[in-house]
Amino acid sequence: MKTIYNFSAGPGTLPKEALDAASQAVLDYKNNGISILEMSHRSQPVVELMKNTTDLARELLSVPDNFHILWLQGGASTQFSMIPMNLLSNDQTADYTDTGLWAAKAINEAKIFGNINISSSTKKNIYNHIYKDLEQTPNAIYLHITSNNTIYGTQWKSFPNTLNPEGYIVADMSSDIFSRKIDFNSFGLIYAGAQKNMGPAGVTMVIIRDDILGKVNRQIPTMLNYNTHINKKSAFNTPPVSTIFVVNKTLSWLKELGGLVAIEDRNKIKAEKLYREIERNSIFTCPVNNEDRSQMNVPFTFMENGNENKFLQFCADRGLMTLKGHRSVGGFRASIYNAMPLEGVDALVTAMQDYESMDSK
Numbered sequence: 572m573k574t575i576y577n578f579s580a581g582p583g584t585l586p587k588e589a590l591d592a593a594s595q596a597v598l599d600y601k602n603n604g605i606s607i608l609e610m611s612h613r614s615q616p617v618v619e620l621m622k623n624t625t626d627l628a629r630e631l632l633s634v635p636d637n638f639h640i641l642w643l644q645g646g647a648s649t650q651f652s653m654i655p656m657n658l659l660s661n662d663q664t665a666d667y668t669d670t671g672l673w674a675a676k677a678i679n680e681a682k683i684f685g686n687i688n689i690s691s692s693t694k695k696n697i698y699n700h701i702y703k704d705l706e707q708t709p710n711a712i713y714l715h716i717t718s719n720n721t722i723y724g725t726q727w728k729s730f731p732n733t734l735n736p737e738g739y740i741v742a743d744m745s746s747d748i749f750s751r752k753i754d755f756n757s758f759g760l761i762y763a764g765a766q767k768n769m770g771p772a773g774v775t776m777v778i779i780r781d782d783i784l785g786k787v788n789r790q791i792p793t794m795l796n797y798n799t800h801i802n803k804k805s806a807f808n809t810p811p812v813s814t815i816f817v818v819n820k821t822l823s824w825l826k827e828l829g830g831l832v833a834i835e836d837r838n839k840i841k842a843e844k845l846y847r848e849i850e851r852n853s854i855f856t857c858p859v860n861n862e863d864r865s866q867m868n869v870p871f872t873f874m875e876n877g878n879e880n881k882f883l884q885f886c887a888d889r890g891l892m893t894l895k896g897h898r899s900v901g902g903f904r905a906s907i908y909n910a911m912p913l914e915g916v917d918a919l920v921t922a923m924q925d926y927e928s929m930d931s932k
């Protein structure tokens with residue numbers, strides 16, 4: 572059987588170990604004779620699974636004790652409104668960086684709940700870099716950033732400081748969570764949809780500092796109130812147990828591999844290889860400023876007009892799948908999340924070289 576490498580931006584590729592465990596658990600979870608899909612979230616094995624997954628996430632990311640870890644539904648997109656609803660009163664201001672489509676969506680939602688100041692925007696440059704000289708509000712409650720811009724392939728390599736000493740950073744880490752170490756000092760809240768770098772779609776991890784809650788002067792619907800989910804350990808209503816199971820297996824795989832120290836190294840090597848080939852290759856180019864290039868999503872285009880479908884088919888014939896770029900950037904995008912092995916990147920580099928020599932004949 573030919574090896575297939577899935578370069579999809581999301582849902583992203585998962586480790587084989589997690590998929591094998593999932594297929595077994597769908598038939599029979601831990602020899603109970605019952606499928607994971609049928610198990611009650613109140614049953615002992617599932618209560619243990621939830622706790623174990625939270626513990627694993629806390630251990631891998633070194634999350635300090637004053638942060639809660641929640642598993643919520645509604646995707647990262649629900650967090651765009653849940654965050655300001657819980658943290659920002661109508662008469663208060665939050666700063667937002669406009670670094671891509673997801674960042675812009677977060678801004679639009681936040682405007683419903685308070686004053687939103689755009690600290691920087693690279694929209695007019697089609698988000699090809701991150702503008703780091705921020706205009707911050709002195710008393711802003713928080714500063715919102717998108718740590719990795721999935722569509723445009725930019726990534727914050729280090730995080731800004733808040734101008735307000737009492738302020739904190741809120742970060743959408745949907746597409747680079749668990750790809751590198753995080754220093755929690757400046758963060759108040761970190762959120763990430765699972766389906767890019769830690770599991771299948773259906774659950775969103777929210778890591779939230781204890782002291783920032785309970786300060787807004789509005790009523791919050793029960794399901795959208797972080798305190799509900801803190802008090803009920805993410806099981807106020809029926810959680811997506813099978814999704815959390817696959818997250819658990821993906822994190823177990825990561826721990827086995829050596830955790831964030833090991834994966835950070837591996838991600839760096841993968842990204843360097845691919846960017847080096849794009850630079851070297853005479854027919855491809857990368858639209859993103861050098862210093863902001865993402866280690867997770869690598870967009871590239873033809874230097875001159877070319878037949879994009881022909882290259883996509885050339886790759887697909889070799890088992891290199893889902894390389895089409897996002898419609899707002901065009902060209903190609905290789906998402907090389909944690910679970911993409913080095914061999915997958917090597918195979919893509921070889922395909923780019925072979926296409927170049929074929930093209931020049």
Ligand SMILES: *Cc1c(COP(=O)(O)O)cnc(C)c1O
Pocket residue numbers: 581645646647648649673717719720721743744745746764765767
């Ligand atoms: C995919 C993505 C989202 C949207 O996630 P959903 O879970 O589909 O709501 C938000 N932010 C970033 C950075 C993403 O990559």
